[in-house]
Amino acid sequence: MEIFLQQLINGITLGSIYGLIAIGYTMVFGIIGMVNFAHGDVFMVSAFIALIAFLILTTWLGITSISLALLIVLVVAMLFTSMVNWVIERLAYRPLRGSFRLAPLISAIGMSIFLSNFVQVSQGPRNKSTPPMIQGEFVLLDSNNFAVTLSFKQLVIWGITALLLMAFWYLVAKTKLGRAQRACEQDQKMAALVGVDVDRTISMTFVIAAALSAVAGTMYLMYYGVVSFSDGFVPGVKAFTAAVLGGIGSLPGAVIGGILIGLIETMWSAYFSIDYKDVAAFSVLAITLIFLPQGLFGRPDVEKV
Amino acid sequence: MVAASDILLSVEHLTMRFGGLVAVDDLSFQARQGDITALIGPNGAGKTTVFNCITGFYKPSEGRLGLCHGDASVWSELEALTDSGKRSVTRGDGALYQLERLPDFLVTQQARVARTFQNIRLFPGMTVLENLLVAQHNRLMLASGYTLIGILGFPSYAAAERAAIDKARMWLDRVGLIERADDPAGDLPYGAQRRLEIARAMCTEPVLLCLDEPAAGLNPRESAELNALLLTIRNEYAISILLIEHDMSVVMEISDHLIVLDYGVKISDGPPEIVRNDPKVIAAYLGVADEEVAQVEAEVGL
Numbered sequence: 001m002e003i004f005l006q007q008l009i010n011g012i013t014l015g016s017i018y019g020l021i022a023i024g025y026t027m028v029f030g031i032i033g034m035v036n037f038a039h040g041d042v043f044m045v046s047a048f049i050a051l052i053a054f055l056i057l058t059t060w061l062g063i064t065s066i067s068l069a070l071l072i073v074l075v076v077a078m079l080f081t082s083m084v085n086w087v088i089e090r091l092a093y094r095p096l097r098g099s100f101r102l103a104p105l106i107s108a109i110g111m112s113i114f115l116s117n118f119v120q121v122s123q124g125p126r127n128k129s130t131p132p133m134i135q136g137e138f139v140l141l142d143s144n145n146f147a148v149t150l151s152f153k154q155l156v157i158w159g160i161t162a163l164l165l166m167a168f169w170y171l172v173a174k175t176k177l178g179r180a181q182r183a184c185e186q187d188q189k190m191a192a193l194v195g196v197d198v199d200r201t202i203s204m205t206f207v208i209a210a211a212l213s214a215v216a217g218t219m220y221l222m223y224y225g226v227v228s229f230s231d232g233f234v235p236g237v238k239a240f241t242a243a244v245l246g247g248i249g250s251l252p253g254a255v256i257g258g259i260l261i262g263l264i265e266t267m268w269s270a271y272f273s274i275d276y277k278d279v280a281a282f283s284v285l286a287i288t289l290i291f292l293p294q295g296l297f298g299r300p301d302v303e304k305v
Numbered sequence: 306m307v308a309a310s311d312i313l314l315s316v317e318h319l320t321m322r323f324g325g326l327v328a329v330d331d332l333s334f335q336a337r338q339g340d341i342t343a344l345i346g347p348n349g350a351g352k353t354t355v356f357n358c359i360t361g362f363y364k365p366s367e368g369r370l371g372l373c374h375g376d377a378s379v380w381s382e383l384e385a386l387t388d389s390g391k392r393s394v395t396r397g398d399g400a401l402y403q404l405e406r407l408p409d410f411l412v413t414q415q416a417r418v419a420r421t422f423q424n425i426r427l428f429p430g431m432t433v434l435e436n437l438l439v440a441q442h443n444r445l446m447l448a449s450g451y452t453l454i455g456i457l458g459f460p461s462y463a464a465a466e467r468a469a470i471d472k473a474r475m476w477l478d479r480v481g482l483i484e485r486a487d488d489p490a491g492d493l494p495y496g497a498q499r500r501l502e503i504a505r506a507m508c509t510e511p512v513l514l515c516l517d518e519p520a521a522g523l524n525p526r527e528s529a530e531l532n533a534l535l536l537t538i539r540n541e542y543a544i545s546i547l548l549i550e551h552d553m554s555v556v557m558e559i560s561d562h563l564i565v566l567d568y569g570v571k572i573s574d575g576p577p578e579i580v581r582n583d584p585k586v587i588a589a590y591l592g593v594a595d596e597e598v599a600q601v602e603a604e605v606g607l
Contacts, residue, residue, distance in 0.1 A: 016503075176442055191439065
């Protein structure tokens with residue numbers, strides 16, 4: 001019971017990170033029908049940006065307040081990662097729009113390899129670590145020598161995720177940008193014909209996707225304290241699994257899918273074999289695709305005749 | 306051919322080829338400001354292709370598409386505009402656009418030509434009201450200065466958003482859909498979707514409204530309502546309409562000017578009463594050669 005509770009807490013934390021990345025996959029897929037395989041690496045780059053910003057702030061500028069430093073790191077990471085993703089879209093995807101369907105996909109895989117190699121060469125291949133940023137925890141339950149804890153950093157992750165999801169929901173549901181995005185998602189040509197600048201809207205989608213993955217990257221760094229150039233791949237593919245599980249194209253689906261994948265992974269680690277946790281998570285991808293191809297919240301394609 | 310004072314749209318030598326197929330062949334016509342101009346012809350005559358060229362869907366193989374805003378004396382700039390290679394020219398109160406040079410979203414945004422489709426293309430998953438708000442996206446972008454002001458809710462933007470909602474409501478009222486404002490557009494019955502599509506096109510504030518078979522699939526009552534709506538748009542809002550239609554009760558009743566196409570070539574051009582008696586038009590519709598028209602007419606009792 002205690003183990004279950006602890007893993008529930010850990011799973012939701014991990015799932016929040018996956019969920020934020022998964023939104024990026026699902027949004028981009030929704031609007032241009034492409035799986036952006038470079039998205040995981042954008043997440044990794046954002047963690048590096050956060051790391052560099054954090055080190056500059058604490059060692060060079062001597063900011064001692066961790067919460068202030070974290071806030072600045074978050075903003076800086078969101079800003080720079082957005083710029084990176086904007087450039088990627090402009091250089092690697094937009095020229096291929098209207099090309100055959102596989103072209104942007106292959107370009108995305110190339111971009112993914114480029115990003116991880118670039119970071120490997122420029123930052124070095126070893127794990128980079130930060131000093132612990134937030135320490136302390138609540139002990140929720142203490143029995144049989146097993147204490148169920150909820151650490152402050154987990155609380156911060158939950159809080160920031162919830163806050164951002166609300167802001168993001170508002171953006172998509174209530175603003176003109178969100179309206180333009182949904183219009184482009186349903187009928188790009190028609191959106192252009194009512195005066196929406198489709199290219200600009202797609203760029204903004206990449207920017208928002210990157211900003212959310214930068215939040216995930218910052219929190220990943222804060223949670224684990226280490227990051228390496230290869231960290232984009234596995235979390236990226238897991239977030240993609242989350243997006244497929246939730247129903248690719250569905251925003252609430254991405255978040256729920258992320259949390260489910262996080263839980264599956266942590267529960268599997270606790271009750272079965274930790275070595276096989278990735279196998280468990282990716283089996284979900286295969287099972288979903290076979291038995292529930294439209295995902296939990298996806299709209300099945302029904303042709304009205 | 307610099308046009309007379311009240312020309313809105315001037316199509317000159319428009320040709321559209323798809324590989325070896327010539328869908329539209331050297332078509333020239335003009336549409337006057339404040340007129341309902343109908344483009345008719347048998348199936349496959351190239352009517353929709355003409356629309357697709359005008360609204361930026363296709364780049365014409367050849368030809369020039371001039372559109373004028375405001376003071377029509379600006380037409381005298383047309384040759385200079387063509388030579389300059391620019392997309393548009395503004396002089397005094399008038400502006401002149403060469404539509405074939407504009408990308409599709411600018412045809413709506415700048416040249417202010419709006420269209421509807423033969424097969425309805427609403428945003429089915431968005432609400433009826435949202436469909437009309439998306440159409441005002443461009444103006445809202447201007448109000449927000451292309452920044453995040455809108456998201457942050459500055460008063461100037463909030464006022465623009467309110468104005469957009471008011472405008473949308475006004476059109477919903479006009480087309481009788483006000484009580485369904487918050488339903489997904491895809492749930493509306495067919496006739497209502499058609500009206501919504503016209504309302505959405507009107508929300509982009511066009512100077513020229515292009516309607517591709519707006520009466521298709523409508524029952525006689527709905528088609529009479531459509532006539533009334535189109536006449537309102539022309540008379541009250543002074544917006545010119547270019548219409549493709551097979552329903553002759555619509556065409557003959559409301560059009561000021563007809564252009565008849567057959568196999569991509571213009572075969573007749575003029576007011577309805579002249580066109581309906583043109584032997585070439587009758588021949589095209591009956592599918593016989595010109596000389597046999599009198600004989601066939603006698604047979605069917607026309």
